[in-house]
Amino acid sequence: DQDLEGELGIDTVKQAEIMAEIRDRFRLPVDEDFVLADHPTLNHFTAYIVKMQGGAEPTTTVATPEAEPSVSPQDSDEQRVSHQAGTRRWQVEIEACPGIASPLNVSGTVVVSDDGWGIAEAFCQRMEARGLHAVRVGFESRIRDASRHDEGGRTVYRADPEQPEHLAWIADQLKGTTIGGMVHMAPLKLASEEWLEDAYPSSQIALAGHGWFGLLKELGGRMPADDAGFIASVTSMDGRHGNLGDRFNAVQCAASGITKSYAFERPDLRCRALDLHPEFVLDEAEAAKRIEDDVFGLAGEVEIGLDRDGRRWALVAFAEDVVDEAKPLTGKDTWLVSGGGSGVTAASIIGVAGASLNAGAHFELLGRSKLIEATSSWIDWSEDQLKEEKNALRGRLIEASESGKVTMVEWNDAWQKFTRSRDVYLTLDAIEQTGNHAAYHSVDVMDQIALQELGSSLGRPITGIVHGAGLEDSKLVADKGYEVFDRVVRVKVDGWRALLSAVVASGPHLPEFACCFTSVAGRFGNGGQTDYAAANSVLDAEMARLTATKECRAVAIGWTGWRDVGMATRGSIEAVFAAAGIETLAVEDGVSIFVAEALQGGKRRVLGCGSLGQMDTFSSFREAPLKLPAQMAATIADPSRFPFVDKVLSLDEGVHLMTQTTLSTADHPFLLDHAIEGVPYHPGVMALEMFAQSSLLLQPTTCLAGFEEVSFGLPVKLLKGPMTVRVDAVVERTEDDMTWVRCRLISDLANSKGEVFGEREHHEALVRLVEKREDLRPFLHREVEALPSIGTPPVGELIHPASFIYDRYFHGPRFQSHGGVLRGVGDAQQPGIDGLALMRHQLPATDQFAVEQDGEGVLLEALPMLIEAGFQNAGLVAMEVLGYSSLPVGIAWSTMLRVPEAEEVLRLRTLQTDSLEDGTTVHDVLVVGEDDAPVLALKGLRLKAMANVDDGQRFALER
Numbered sequence: 001d002q003d004l005e006g007e008l009g010i011d012t013v014k015q016a017e018i019m020a021e022i023r024d025r026f027r028l029p030v031d032e033d034f035v036l037a038d039h040p041t042l043n044h045f046t047a048y049i050v051k052m053q054g055g056a057e058p059t060t061t062v063a064t065p066e067a068e069p070s071v072s073p074q075d076s077d078e079q080r081v082s083h084q085a086g087t088r089r090w091q092v093e094i095e096a097c098p099g100i101a102s103p104l105n106v107s108g109t110v111v112v113s114d115d116g117w118g119i120a121e122a123f124c125q126r127m128e129a130r131g132l133h134a135v136r137v138g139f140e141s142r143i144r145d146a147s148r149h150d151e152g153g154r155t156v157y158r159a160d161p162e163q164p165e166h167l168a169w170i171a172d173q174l175k176g177t178t179i180g181g182m183v184h185m186a187p188l189k190l191a192s193e194e195w196l197e198d199a200y201p202s203s204q205i206a207l208a209g210h211g212w213f214g215l216l217k218e219l220g221g222r223m224p225a226d227d228a229g230f231i232a233s234v235t236s237m238d239g240r241h242g243n244l245g246d247r248f249n250a251v252q253c254a255a256s257g258i259t260k261s262y263a264f265e266r267p268d269l270r271c272r273a274l275d276l277h278p279e280f281v282l283d284e285a286e287a288a289k290r291i292e293d294d295v296f297g298l299a300g301e302v303e304i305g306l307d308r309d310g311r312r313w314a315l316v317a318f319a320e321d322v323v324d325e326a327k328p329l330t331g332k333d334t335w336l337v338s339g340g341g342s343g344v345t346a347a348s349i350i351g352v353a354g355a356s357l358n359a360g361a362h363f364e365l366l367g368r369s370k371l372i373e374a375t376s377s378w379i380d381w382s383e384d385q386l387k388e389e390k391n392a393l394r395g396r397l398i399e400a401s402e403s404g405k406v407t408m409v410e411w412n413d414a415w416q417k418f419t420r421s422r423d424v425y426l427t428l429d430a431i432e433q434t435g436n437h438a439a440y441h442s443v444d445v446m447d448q449i450a451l452q453e454l455g456s457s458l459g460r461p462i463t464g465i466v467h468g469a470g471l472e473d474s475k476l477v478a479d480k481g482y483e484v485f486d487r488v489v490r491v492k493v494d495g496w497r498a499l500l501s502a503v504v505a506s507g508p509h510l511p512e513f514a515c516c517f518t519s520v521a522g523r524f525g526n527g528g529q530t531d532y533a534a535a536n537s538v539l540d541a542e543m544a545r546l547t548a549t550k551e552c553r554a555v556a557i558g559w560t561g562w563r564d565v566g567m568a569t570r571g572s573i574e575a576v577f578a579a580a581g582i583e584t585l586a587v588e589d590g591v592s593i594f595v596a597e598a599l600q601g602g603k604r605r606v607l608g609c610g611s612l613g614q615m616d617t618f619s620s621f622r623e624a625p626l627k628l629p630a631q632m633a634a635t636i637a638d639p640s641r642f643p644f645v646d647k648v649l650s651l652d653e654g655v656h657l658m659t660q661t662t663l664s665t666a667d668h669p670f671l672l673d674h675a676i677e678g679v680p681y682h683p684g685v686m687a688l689e690m691f692a693q694s695s696l697l698l699q700p701t702t703c704l705a706g707f708e709e710v711s712f713g714l715p716v717k718l719l720k721g722p723m724t725v726r727v728d729a730v731v732e733r734t735e736d737d738m739t740w741v742r743c744r745l746i747s748d749l750a751n752s753k754g755e756v757f758g759e760r761e762h763h764e765a766l767v768r769l770v771e772k773r774e775d776l777r778p779f780l781h782r783e784v785e786a787l788p789s790i791g792t793p794p795v796g797e798l799i800h801p802a803s804f805i806y807d808r809y810f811h812g813p814r815f816q817s818h819g820g821v822l823r824g825v826g827d828a829q830q831p832g833i834d835g836l837a838l839m840r841h842q843l844p845a846t847d848q849f850a851v852e853q854d855g856e857g858v859l860l861e862a863l864p865m866l867i868e869a870g871f872q873n874a875g876l877v878a879m880e881v882l883g884y885s886s887l888p889v890g891i892a893w894s895t896m897l898r899v900p901e902a903e904e905v906l907r908l909r910t911l912q913t914d915s916l917e918d919g920t921t922v923h924d925v926l927v928v929g930e931d932d933a934p935v936l937a938l939k940g941l942r943l944k945a946m947a948n949v950d951d952g953q954r955f956a957l958e959r
């Protein structure tokens with residue numbers, strides 16, 4: 001019946017792990033109401049197991065959570081939606097994705113393509129350590145022959161990714177070998193190369209795309225469906241699949257598109273498209289380990305970004321509208337539109353022209369179809385007239401054929417030339433009708449020279465690109481030809497480069513606006529569409545990158561299938577969509593999404609879709625982020641304000657607020673200097689700062705007065721990397737100009753599989769707020785009256801420097817806010833110490849937050865380092881008088897009277913007012929400025945003894 005933490009020394013993290021283990025072993029359901037603090041002893045644990053297994057209610061004082069039916073972590077996330085509510089715009093963003101622990105046991109040979117940084121070889125060695133066999137494939141563009149080499153005992157095949165014979169040769173060499181897994185690291189070769197340095201047509205795309213397609217095509221069948229196997233592709237853009245950075249090569253993404261699609265073709269395999277933070281590339285051993293840990297350790301999402309600090313990211317889509325005012329095009333605009341003569345792109349461009357009435361803007365439309373002049377007069381023809389003409393065409397074809405016959409296919413193909421031409425005339429006419437100009441150029445978008453000539457011949461700078469040209473030819477990898485793969489990829493990828501070179505030839509180095517028509521198949525992958533998804537994934541990432549450079553506003557719109565117009569209306573695609581539960585898009589809805597993107601500030605990656613049925617394997621759609629009052633949204637967006645509020649989870653204005661922050665040593669380096677035995681502990685004073693920030697957000701017309709009823713409970717420890725915590729803030733009462741907000745710091749309890757089964761509460765406090773008024777004197781008067789009566793520490797010389805203190809304390813330079821001991825004060829009943837207190841900018845190291853390392857300022861509300869100086873000073877008293885090291889457990893009351901001047905030298909006094917049997921000591925604290933005026937005070941600071949001080953560190957001050 002001993003207390004697990006207090007008496008047995010089993011800390012809460014370990015307790016949570018034990019409970020997770022118990023849950024597994026006894027097959028207990030996930031229980032969201034489980035509170036660890038309610039189960040302090042093993043007896044409580046036993047009673048809980050009995051209860052959750054349906055046994056008799058024990059007679060102990062165990063809390064009695066209601067058993068919940070088992071829910072998956074997905075179900076418990078209130079933001080996930082399975083959207084059946086029609087088609088709309090979605091913005092693609094990243095979201096933390098811890099993954100689900102699930103070890104993979106593979107046998108056979110692992111094939112790894114070379115990355116050029118040594119990661120592939122390091123990975124091969126790790127595979128061997130697992131008892132697997134490993135070979136490497138070195139892809140090199142434009143080599144004549146494939147070859148086999150021995151590199152330090154490793155078999156390496158060299159091949160040109162664009163030559164199918166080379167890939168077939170590798171497959172032949174590996175004949176009879178069972179493949180356990182394949183990892184395509186060749187895209188990493190592009191991590192240090194720019195797309196603009198690429199050859200034309202692109203050879204980079206072959207490295208990222210063709211080589212991977214070839215390996216899967218030739219060797220995919222050697223991965224037995226009845227055995228565990230995996231495939232993974234690795235890129236290095238920004239560690240977030242391009243959603244953040246502006247300096248990466250988006251061509252790498254072709255590999256991710258293929259992996260995502262292959263995941264649909266081979267659901268029996270574990271498939272992962274990893275994007276490494278660029279710093280990993282320089283550390284091959286670490287990179288290889290992270291890749292292995294991810295692929296062999298975690299199940300779940302395919303597309304994952306790996307951050308340098310251990311975080312994993314998935315891409316999700318938020319229901320979000322564009323909000324800028326519409327800015328119609330003007331006479332200065334010239335847009336180059338591939339695929340703009342017909343199909344959904346034409347419909348979209350007509351929409352933009354219609355929203356820019358009489359603007360005199362120019363649209364240069366591109367397509368391969370040649371115009372047949374006669375069709376210009378067919379614009380107003382009825383269906384019957386067209387039918388008649390089609391029949392007449394059949395007669396002419398029969399007449400011209402030697403056999404005197406014509407097949408349906410020949411007839412339809414011939415007729416399509418006329419209808420395409422008529423479509424183009426219809427588009428030109430519709431645009432002209434809006435008071436804008438349109439011209440059609442019969443040119444292949446991949447013909448870079450022709451496009452450059454077009455650009456320079458216009459005599460006007462091209463201000464916009466819309467890349468709508470695209471081909472689609474669905475076939476599973478095993479059945480898809482290399483030539484089809486190449487064509488589908490290049491129309492989009494090389495086409496984009498050629499369009500850009502037309503812009504350059506027309507004058508500017510980038511257009512002001514760019515839009516690529518991409519697809520949900522690129523975002524999520526789709527069976528049969530490895531090529532299409534590869535190309536669209538590249539364009540998606542490139543549009544995000546261009547926007548991040550701020551030189552061009554670029555958006556990729558990943559469309560679902562459009563109804564009535566375009567490629568999805570052909571063949572049986574509509575039936576396939578219906579069977580898979582994929583909602584299609586009405587033309588008018590698609591057009592209005594495009595018009596809004598183009599004219600109302602759309603950017604980065606967007607989706608235009610509704611329910612995606614089976615395509616949305618990992619429930620990637622989210623409700624719109626919470627709509628916050630404008631002032632609150634602006635305050636949070638300012639990086640210097642409220643650094644402990646990553647996002648607002650819920651808000652009842654003026655009443656309740658729940659905020660969330662992910663604490664990490666990368667974003668919060670102060671944690672490194674508040675670590676015990678290497679484990680960062682989130683300092684109590686920073687928890688108070690978090691409380692202050694959330695309270696001030698909830699009550700924006702107030703300022704911070706101080707705290708009451710502070711209780712520091714379970715410490716927040718970063719045992720396994722970053723940790724997400726929440727602040728729950730509720731207004732408790734208001735009296736005159738004062739408001740009290742009850743705040744709690746909470747985190748989730750999760751088992752080893754990442755399933756959340758309860759929450760734990762760490763710290764709690766009442767935050768005291770005062771209304772901002774011209775005349776704060778009545779408030780200040782009350783506060784001064786309430787200050788502890790412990791006298792004012794006089795100015796003096798240090799008797800012990802700061803190093804004396806930090807010889808005894810664990811705090812590193814970012815947390816050393818004690819400037820040295822001035823003197824001992826008080827008497828045997830009420831001993832105390834005077835010392836110096838340092839503000840944040842006076843610390844030995846001032847970069848407490850990562851943004852401060854980049855020269856940004858961060859404003860904190862609660863003067864946490866002065867409170868910390870109070871803790872440390874009081875701790876010194878306990879250390880001296882009782883011989884204990886102690887930690888703060890509570891504060892009865894505190895006030896903050898003013899923000900000191902930047903250069904002010906602050907003095908502090910703490911006096912021990914009580915010493916309890918259980919080792920708790922109680923202290924009052926006062927910090928004063930150079931004019932002796934009080935800055936901050938604490939009453940009833942309680943410290944709890946944790947350990948005896950070593951004899952060598954004992955000291956005694958004169959009083």
Ligand SMILES: NC(=O)c1ccc[n+]([C@@H]2O[C@H](COP(=O)([O-])OP(=O)(O)OC[C@H]3O[C@@H](n4cnc5c(N)ncnc54)[C@H](OP(=O)(O)O)[C@@H]3O)[C@@H](O)[C@H]2O)c1
Pocket residue numbers: 338339340341342343344345366367368369370420443444445446467468469470471491517518519520558559560561562563565566567568569
């Ligand atoms: N329709 C949909 O449901 C849907 C869904 C998702 C994504 N998308 C994307 O939206 C875009 C337009 O699709 P769509 O349905 O309108 O397709 P579409 O009806 O097949 O039209 C494609 C257009 O691109 C042109 N084009 C194709 N290859 C070209 C080349 N090499 N050079 C110049 N022009 C070329 C075609 O004109 P020519 O034949 O005269 O060359 C045609 O105007 C595509 O990029 C597609 O990937 C469409």
